[in-house]
Amino acid sequence: AEPEVILVKRARKAQIRKGTLLIGVSGAILLGCLLAMAYTPYQDRVGNTAYPIGWNNGSLAWSLNPTVGSNIHTTGGPGVATAVTSSFNVWPQSLLNGVSINDLSVTRGPDTSTTDPNINDCVNVISFVPSSSVTFDTGVVAYTQIASLTPDTGQSGPPFTYSNCGGITTDRYSVIIDADMVFNPAWTFSTATPTPSQDLDLLSVASHEFGHMLGLEHNGIAHTMMFPFGDLGIDQTRNLSVDDVAAVAFLYPAANFTTATAAISGKITLNGTGVYASHVVAVDSATGLAVMDTLSDPDGNYVLDGIPGGTYRILAIPLIDPLTVDNYSGWACGYASDPVNCTGFPNNPIDYTGTFFY
Secondary structure (H helix, E strand, O other): OOOOOOOOOOOOOOEEEEEEEEEOOOOOEEEEOOOOOEOOEOEEEEOOEEEEOEEHHHEEEEEEOOOOOOOEEOOOOOOHHHHHHHHHHOOOOOOEOOEOOEOOEEEEOOOOOOOOOOOOOOOOEEEOOOOOOOOOOOOEEEEEEEEEEOOOOOOOOOOEEEOHHHOEEEOOOOEEEEEEEEEOOOOOEEOOOOOOOOOEEHHHHHHHHHHHHHOEOOOOOOOOOOOOEEOOOOOOOOOOOHHHHHHHHHHOEOOOHHHHOEEEEEEOEEOOEEOOOOEEEEEEOOOOOEEEEEEOOOOOEEEEEEEOOOOEEEEEEOOOOOOOHHHHHHHHHHHOOEOOOOEOOOOOOOOOOOEEEO
């Protein structure tokens, strides 16, 4: 039997996630939103293994509802369609040391009149004019809703076959079938440079949300595209960091991904026991800059995959406010004891101090 796509919080066969962006009480913006690996992709649990989710063949098309309200400001900047296109294109066009290491194809499809997220239409909609039936939690300014499929228990493969979206044959254990991005009309967005002090930078918001659309979770390094916090009137997240570039290449690797990059792996333990969700950061020994991060799996293992060649120190620190496991719920679902409802996670100790490993 083919999986049925049902709009629920965590349907077994159509896993639904929201990567949101919201304003915190201090004015900060919260974006958002296998083996342990660098960065943190969304994950689904299949059997006893966590697998990152992604688009089949690294290819997706998006469609824009070109209608916008008075809350979208384009004075001093490009039009909305141009801004969204450029924001999305930073991902497939990203380079590491001047070299492309991803095999991702992003295309713009025909415009649409659809206003609201709909996981059943297999059209990836960008909308600035949601209907009144679309609700936003307090402080949320935008979100991306993603639906993914996993194989039935006992289904042979890979490859796996589904009848959804006109038929899918994929080697992925968790494949994205639909993603819709919607902006909250109660907030003002601008395409101008610099961003007006009371507006949200539309290009930054769109680029971050598109990272979610590709299957990426949040990141714990402040200068990255997928970092979950920001503020009004700033546009510093229009460009990808090394971590972002490696993340999209990990999900959609070009043939040269492994030869153009390196990997660092290890295990974080506390009193002899592996630490779940320890924040592991690679710091460039020469510059002192944080380059890449990840979270450790339930056994404490981590892999920083896709890092540029160099000499690094590894810093292991607990996840504490403002960064908590809640900021990585789509990643953590891969380790849930109840993957259907995404509940029941390993214990996440935070009673330790950061330690450098050379």
